[in-house]
Amino acid sequence: MIGSEAGPARAPRTTTAEVGLTMDIVVLVKQVPDSGGQRALDPQDNTVVRATADNVINEMDEYAIEEALTVKEAHGGQVTILTVGPDTATDAIRKALSMGADRAVHVSDPAIHGACAPQTSAIIAAALSQLEYDLVLCGAESTDGQVSVMPALLSERLGIPHLSGARKLTVEGSTARVERQTDGGYWLLEAQLPAIVSTWDTINEPRYPSFKGIMAAKKKPVETRTLADLGIDPATIGLATATSRVVDFAGSPPKGAGVKVSDEGDGAEKLVGFLAEQKLV
């Protein structure tokens, strides 16, 4: 069992929201290689190349940050950014702080290299257990792994409800309500705090950091933690003990160049002709 330190499901604690106080909000932020740039796996150990990639904040997480700031503006409270990732992830953290988050916790440890999703969830769960939170917000998916499972893993480990795929969030007293985006509509979800909510890019329009925000971010506290600080044995984390492994990889076979024709008033005929030839009409 990985990261058993994160412990079994614990009984939901009395939240500050419940007693009418302000909200402690934690936003999970991941740094990812820019999807518009060169992305690759390292042939040495089949892990994602992060050192030389053009790294950015995972886009969906900006929506989670914006939502956290909106909840804070309505209810008062504090927004903490939590990131598990290499030292270069400080850029993503600074951006989150310059949007308006109050402080950050950065878990960084060489032993994390090559960690699988269940291992990463054990680390995030252990870090969360050291923080006060009523609400945990995160993106619905990351653009490098596109796993879309982290919040479900955390919900399972922490024993707190997960309201997933939110396009709308409301918090009233100690109740969270979410419109979960579905094909052609939504499901209305309801759960008690503390809870984890994952957001889609339909939920809001993230603010741009202002000049003032960027300056202020430089002075905001960023605490770093190692696995040892979280009480996790480094031997249980990383490539050697991951629950899955990449056996091999290859570039996808290049597509043979297709046919390109220009429309000389006969574009539609040519198009339909091609479809007919391929037996598609």
Added chain:
Amino acid sequence: MAEVLVLVELNPAGDGVRKTTLEALTAARALGEPAAVVVGAPGTAALVQDALAEYGATKVYVAESEEADAFLVAPKAEVLAQLVGSVSPAAVVVPSSPEGKEVAGRLAIKTGSGFLTDVTEIAPDGTATQVAFAGQTIVHSQVTVGTPIYTLRGNSVTPVPAPAPATQEPVQVTLSEQARQTRVVDRVVEQKSSRPELTEASIVVSGGRGVASAENFSIIEALADSLGGAVGASRAAVDSGFYPHSFQVGQTGKTVSPQLYIAVGISGAIQHRAGMQTSKTIVAVNKDPEAPIFELADFGVVGDLNTIVPAAAQQIAARRS
């Protein structure tokens, strides 16, 4: 032969299986005997029994209760975990929907297993194929701990019938407190469409910023309808308010893998490709001969979509009538 548990997913109307379930039953046969698992309101199994039998389910585990339907995701993971404990399956295969991925993740923690998401193929030795970085990289992976759990990407395996007994076995459902934390208060349908569902459709016609307005998307719809296909949209089209977000194709939208994908007025950005690159045949209509979409199109027409697309729709409709 060991059993392979396959989680049954219902279609959006809730009156039958989703095609992804049949794909998962087909893929599961590489690893053992598929045993379908139905978790839902009373009466659910009856709706899907025939399809499960036709597509190779040797058994159907039936976990029906009002409660199983009233709470999000967690009941399904709990029932599967219970079965993993009692029948020691060779693997678990779940359709790769948002719900399926959440189920897989929870099950992995409950059973101390590894999981692989969005796999496109599973080999008899359990090695799975995944497509990474917008289709640029093909990856082979294995689960190294516990009972392997896979989520299978839609439209990557062709469902093949293989009649089997589909013997029903009831499963007692007693949900834990934890599985009853997130209540589904309401399920709201905002748009009803007579078109096939985007991720399941064998033909998809997508419009981009080049379509230029919400009204003009009617020409995309007309082409889709002439082909019996679904309508998709690029993010630029969605962000401009031309078409609803649930139809977005790409990295932050749906991943589709149809027989035929027609990209109209779409430039072909990497994030758009991420959602359609594995389509069998790709056709593009774009007025810019340098548009990157032509690099992956099997057939491209350089020209104005406003004249080409309506004419093509008419000609196809005429051929069909």
